Amino acid sequence: FECLCEPGYRGAFSGGATTCTDIVKLTVTLRGPSVVRVRQYDAFDDPGALATSVSDPRVAVAVPAPGDADEALETPGWRQVTYVHKDGANVATRWVFVEDVNECVLPAQHRFSHKCTAPSQYCVDTYEGYECPCAEGWGPFGAAPLQRVVVVAPQSPF
Numbered sequence: 001f002e003c004l005c006e007p008g009y010r011g012a013f014s015g016g017a018t019t020c021t022d023i024v025k026l027t028v029t030l031r032g033p034s035v036v037r038v039r040q041y042d043a044f045d046d047p048g049a050l051a052t053s054v055s056d057p058r059v060a061v062a063v064p065a066p067g068d069a070d071e072a073l074e075t076p077g078w079r080q081v082t083y084v085h086k087d088g089a090n091v092a093t094r095w096v097f098v099e100d101v102n103e104c105v106l107p108a109q110h111r112f113s114h115k116c117t118a119p120s121q122y123c124v125d126t127y128e129g130y131e132c133p134c135a136e137g138w139g140p141f142g143a144a145p146l147q148r149v150v151v152v153a154p155q156s157p158f
Contacts (some may be wrong), residue, residue: 026051028063028092036094040076040101043111049083061085063092064139075128076100103130121154 005020032047052154053059104123108112116132
């Protein structure tokens with residue numbers, strides 16, 4: 001038996017194996033902009049890319065976005081999304097900037113809103129999330145509810 005090559009490839013049978021060679025040269029172009037800015041936690045609907053024949057623009061194949069393109073949108077910073085045609089020789093790159101969100105000002109019902117408990121804690125926004133330090137006069141006591149801590153200052157030497 002002999003294996004058949006996909007359309008656009010030429011087959012050569014040698015030594016018991018078929019080698020498929022690309023006879024249609026493709027160029028990969030992005031659908032949509034090459035640089036995208038999104039807010040942290042927002043959905044990003046990646047438009048993907050298109051692999052088009054250099055000699056016949058009517059021959060085009062969709063190149064889907066990599067599977068993890070939108071999974072990393074919880075961490076701020078730059079992401080490089082590379083679209084590779086299966087021949088591996090043609091690629092296109094999209095840069096995605098994930099903008100940090102201040103979780104301290106998100107509405108309480110937002111799934112990524114801070115979970116600090118007032119009045120014993122307050123929210124401090126950080127680059128990748130938030131912190132809940134104890135408010136002045138409050139301190140953590142293990143798993144028990146927070147209790148008010150009264151700090152008695154020493155007598156003034158004056």
